[in-house]
Amino acid sequence: MSSESPGFFRQLPSAIPGLALIIITMVVIRFWIEPWMGDTVILGQKGWLIKVTHLNYILLGIICGMLYRNVIFGGTMPEIFSNGFKLSRLMIKTGIIMLGSLYTFSAIVQLGSMAIFLIGGFVILTIIMVLWLGKVFGLDRSMTGVMANALSICGVSAAVATAPAVEAKASHVAYAIATILGFGILTMFISPFIGHALNLTDLQYGAWIGTGILNSGQVLAAALAFNPNVAPGTAVSVAEIWNIMRVISIPFAVFAITVWYWAGKDSADNTGKKKSLGTLLVEKFPVFVIGFMAMVFLTSMGAFGDVGLKGGPPASDTIKMLRLVMQWVFGFGLVGLGGFIDFKELRQAGGTPLKLGLIVGTTKYVLALIVVLLIKDSLVAI
Amino acid sequence: MNYGNIVVAVDGSDASQDALNHAVELARQRNSPLTGIFIIDTQWADFIGNDWQSAKGARQGFLDYIRKEQEEQAEAARTQFELATQKMEQVSFSVHAGDPTAILVEQASSEKTGMLIAGRRVFQVSGRPSLKALATTLTKKASRPLLLFP
Structure with a gap:
């Protein structure tokens, strides 16, 4: 190990x-x-x-x-x-980097500004809700910290990033992960049904699941399950911008939860244990996001020809080929990801973490849908 | 009656103390060799395999952090075992690495094991959720005598 x-x-x-x-x-x-x-x-x-x-x-x-x-x-x-x-894992990261070819900088700014509003609001609200419920249920402080970030940002990745910073016990992290994965898998299968039943557009659906589904792997899968096409304006192109916003917020959320965790402890305990935001950024920042941004830069510079944005010229052959490759790469990656879903672990999830996870996860999932439906006229397709 | 080698799973927790006490008593009564085992769970990388986006440093840092906790647990288990087996001969303690369920099932089916003794909640203190089913799996798969404690 x-x-x-x-x-x-x-x-x-x-x-x-x-x-x-x-x-x-x-x-x-x-x-x-x-x-x-x-x-x-x-x-x-x-x-x-x-x-x-x-x-x-x-x-x-x-x-x-x-x-x-x-x-x-x-x-x-x-x-x-x-x-x-x-x-x-490498395949999915490669796919996400290639996904940068769907956007120009102006499209990123347009989608990103909507995403910041929704993601930022939901991350903060979810953290507050988990910290409050953790107190109500009498949950261990480090377990509450792990659950707060895992439920508010991007599931397992956030749990992995937060656990060492709040001295979480292995068993605590394990129950948090099992809860989040179980909930994520359930929402991955039901979201396309709900999306189609409500006649959501790709933009509405992508914004909803990008905000409401707990774990990033399941966000990707649910987006492609709704619409398998990889092109500007499709569910995956929206949901992944939302997802990238969540991923970028990991170091900041870990920092915030670390500050909260150590504030409730004896100051003599934290010597050398509490990390600065700078250190957390170096340690926890997901490098593939830089690759994604580099791809957006190249696309904006016209390195791959026309992107095929709405109202613009059709996509170039290079871009079309990239999209075809992405479909296969995501397909391969998600077969692999399915191979890491262990029913033995999910079956045994339980206790207070499960209760808390279900309450917060369901609230977030439903509330995200309501908010997206309420602001649907303000969502602008790229 | 000599049971042969008695193997007891120890994790340093209160939950494994009962099993250890009975194993020691039985080994003394029957003059049997006693082996304590602790298993470092190496399945964590697989358990978090669904996470595709963590930075390599964050992922490895997490695995090292879990490893450290398990090594501390192994030391606690060793101390617990040594305290319980003071002045006894024919005792040994070993730390294994792998899937705790698979290794305990292997021990419970090995010809070298006279009897396996474990607490129902052994290894749950630092374990994955599936370890809650460890005792059930042992009762189904053990081919050697098995003694489980609540």
Whole structure:
């Protein structure tokens, strides 16, 4: 556990079996299963399986990943596939960096300013709610700190970033993660139904799930499940801007919770333990966001040709190819992510963390939808 | 009757003290060798595998932080075991690394194990939620005599 991976290139040969399984799975889904679902007639309706269940290659990919781990491999990913599945994180990061090619700086500013308003408001409100409920339920202070950031920002990543700063016990973090993942998976499957039932536009849906779903992996999946297209104005292009806003706020939220945590402790305890905002920024800032911004810069400079924004010239061939590659990269990455969802862990989540997680998670999810519907006329599509 | 080697899972918590006391008593009565084990859970990287966006430093920092807590727990377990087995011969304590459930099931099925003794809540003090099902899994899969304490 002291060193998670021996390095990308040394790890690559051992990743081949897992990568092959992921790639084969997605190829089978996209070339055979999805077309079959689209052609199959059920209850007299062609494509019923897709129209009613809203299952597309993204959700099917995640389901396959979960089935591999929990059913076929009996709960543990075999060593031979393990390193390949670990690379799914790199694939999703690569996909998000490439997603920068959907935006110009002006589009980022336009979407980002809406996102800052919603994300900022929800992060602050959620933190306040969790700190209050933590006190009401008599939850351990460090556990409350972890839950506050995990529920307000981006789930597991925020829990991982916050735990050492508030001296959280391993078991506390484990229960927080299991609660958030369980809730995230549930919302990932129900959100496309709700979105379609309410006739939400991609912009409204992206803004809603980008704000309301707890864990980032599930935000990406739910966006692509609603609309698998990767283009400016689609659900994923909106939700991921929201998500990036959340990710950027991790170091700041960790700093705020650290200050809160140590304020309630004896000052003699915190010598050398409380970190400055600068240190937290260096340690916790997700580097892929810089890659994403570099991609936005290149796109704005016209490095890939026309982006195909609404009312502008159509997208260039390079941009079209990038979008096709992104669909596959996200597909592969989410099969891998499904392989890390362990039903054993989720089944055992419980106690006060679960109660708190369900109350706050549901409130945030529903409230985000209400707010998005209330301000829908102010949301401007790119 | 000699049970052969008695293996007891120890985690330094109050929950494992009962199991340890009974293991010591049994080993004394039967003149059996006694082995205490603690398992450092190496499955945390996999457990947080769903997190794709943490900075490498944040991720590794978290895993090191958990590791440190588990190493402290291992030391607490060793101390607990040594205190309980003072003046006893044929005792040993070992720290394993891996999946606690898999390693305990392996111990509970090994020919070298005469009997496995554990508290139902052993390793939960620093463990993942699935460890709540450890005792149930042991009762299903152990092929050697098994003694579980509440």
